[in-house]
Amino acid sequence: MSTEHDSAAPVQLPRAPHRRRWPTVLLALTIFAAGAVCGAGATVLVVVKRVQHAIHHPEEAPARLSGVLQRRLNLTNEQRAQVEAIIAKRQQELMAIRRQFQPQVAGQLDQLRDEIDEVLTDEQREHWESLYKNYVNRWLPTPPPAPSQ
Numbered sequence: 001m002s003t004e005h006d007s008a009a010p011v012q013l014p015r016a017p018h019r020r021r022w023p024t025v026l027l028a029l030t031i032f033a034a035g036a037v038c039g040a041g042a043t044v045l046v047v048v049k050r051v052q053h054a055i056h057h058p059e060e061a062p063a064r065l066s067g068v069l070q071r072r073l074n075l076t077n078e079q080r081a082q083v084e085a086i087i088a089k090r091q092q093e094l095m096a097i098r099r100q101f102q103p104q105v106a107g108q109l110d111q112l113r114d115e116i117d118e119v120l121t122d123e124q125r126e127h128w129e130s131l132y133k134n135y136v137n138r139w140l141p142t143p144p145p146a147p148s149q
Helices: 022-056 058-073 077-118 122-139
Strands: none
Touching: 022 058, 022 122, 058 077, 077 122
16 A cells, blocks of 8 residues: 555755855955954054153153052052152153263264265155154153253
8 A cells, every 4th residue: 555655756955056165264364364454553553652652751650650560569559659659769860861861862863864864865865854853753752851959
């Protein structure tokens, strides 16, 4: 005795077309790499701006450094105040040393600028002067003021 189901052939579902995976993987890797490059670039910009700010505003260093030490060493508020006073005192000594040697540093940099000037054409010299001034303004701190008495 046969039933209708016995004689019927099994139903076959259509197969999904075979897709290559490498374009998807390549696209994912490209997106990941672009994100990494953008993230690294943004990080560099932020770090450079912070370093430049710290160079041009040394008066903020004692508070900033004591805050970092308070977090990392779990200092009490009293310890933080003492550490900030110590940093401020040492900073004054470091500024005195900078005042003493700043003219020598400036002189060496002026000589560097002048010696490079000598090997450049007029057009190159103009561009070099612009680059040099930009570098000095961005990366070299202004000379510390003389202590007020």
